[in-house]
Amino acid sequence: MKVDAFDFELPNDRIALRPAEPRDAARMLVLDGDATLDLGVADLPRMLRAGDLMVFNDTRVIPAQLEGMRGDARIGATLHKREGPRRWRAFVRNARRVRDGDRIDFAAGVTAIAGERGEDGSLALEFEGTEPVELLLERAGTVPLPPYIASKRAIDDRDRADYQTMFAREAGAVAAPTASLHFTPALMDAIAAAGIETATLTLHVGAGTFLPVKADDTDDHRMHAEWGRIDAATADRMNAVRARGGRIIAVGTTSLRLIESAAGPDGIIRPFEGDTAIFITPGYTFRGIDGLMTNFHLPRSTLFMLVSALMGLDRMQAAYAHAIASGYRFYSYGDASLLLPPRA
Structure with a gap:
């Protein structure tokens, strides 16, 4: 149709x-x-x-919205689908500034290594360290409100509930x-x-x-x-x-x-x-x-x-x-x- x-x-x-x-x-x-x-x-x-x-x-x-830096480039990532214990597929804002193997520094000391690009334009992210990724996201992530809400107002603590x-x-x-x-x-x-x-x-x-x-x-x-x-x-x-x-x-x-x-x-x-x-x-x-x-x-x-x-x-x-x-x-x-x- x-x-x-x-x-x-x-x-x-x-x-x-x-x-x-x-x-x-x-x-x-x-x-x-x-x-x-x-x-x-x-x-x-x-x-x-x-x-x-x-x-x-x-x-x-989960708090799957992340903001970070790759060098001097500001990067935004919205996790999409888990692919392994420390590996997620993500839609990345400013993805043209990220190459396979680059390290992205997110807030609160959370870092991830960028992997290959998927057919849908998403990137693989492999989170570094030994802490469970769930703890890293609680520390560095925010609630990923839909774009038709997030474009009209800021995400706040109330949204977590x-x-x-x-x-x-x-x-x-x-x-x-x-x-x-x-x-x-x-x-x-x-x-x-x-x-x-x-x-x-x-x-x-x-x-x-x-x-x-x-x-x-x-x-x-x-x-x-x-x-x-x-x-x-x-x-x-x-x-x-x-x-x-x-x-x-x-x-x-x-x-x-x-x-x-x-x-x-x-x-x-x-x-x-x-x-x-x-x-x-x-x-x-x-x-x-x-x-x-x-x-x-x-x-x-x-x-x-x-x-x-x-x-x-x-x-x-x-x-x-x-x-x-x-x-x-x-x-x-x-x-x-x-x-x-x-x-x-």
């Missing part, structure tokens, strides 16, 4: 720069079959059914699974009281999620790989829920993409551990999920393509036009949508 089909105009004042307070006070646009409802995240328990299973991503965002979900446990993401930012202990209690089950998986979101689609046709776009894991017990739970007539509701496109990567043509979800570069566009047949809770996405993005595959492109273009006209807040710190396609 032509990427232009996924374009739309978004006023700058619709981009949320801070999350709602409390988190579950955000608005929620519900597409339930043919119905369109303007509700709030706190209404979620009554929009699902007892016996449904909500699946969250328990990845934890705001840009982390209540489920965050497995360190390794450089972007938050933002649909889960809306959840609070009180909302989780209400979900449990409604008989809705919950489970977690892990997908470490990479910085590639923010890269624009440069191709003119979706067939020519190459997705970045991200590492994920669904253990056997969680896969068994998901299969049992569907076998008894419940629905799998993915919380966030990250959860959805990993579930779909683990689901076979027979709809059975199997344990999964490794990289996934699944790219979901209209025409895709969903195998493992029955609904999605997600935020509002960038025009021409792979994530808007994904929700269009789930609900239909015309439906999502109309829904986004309604959301813009109705004052919904967009992107990582913005409002939510609950997408429930008609069941076959």
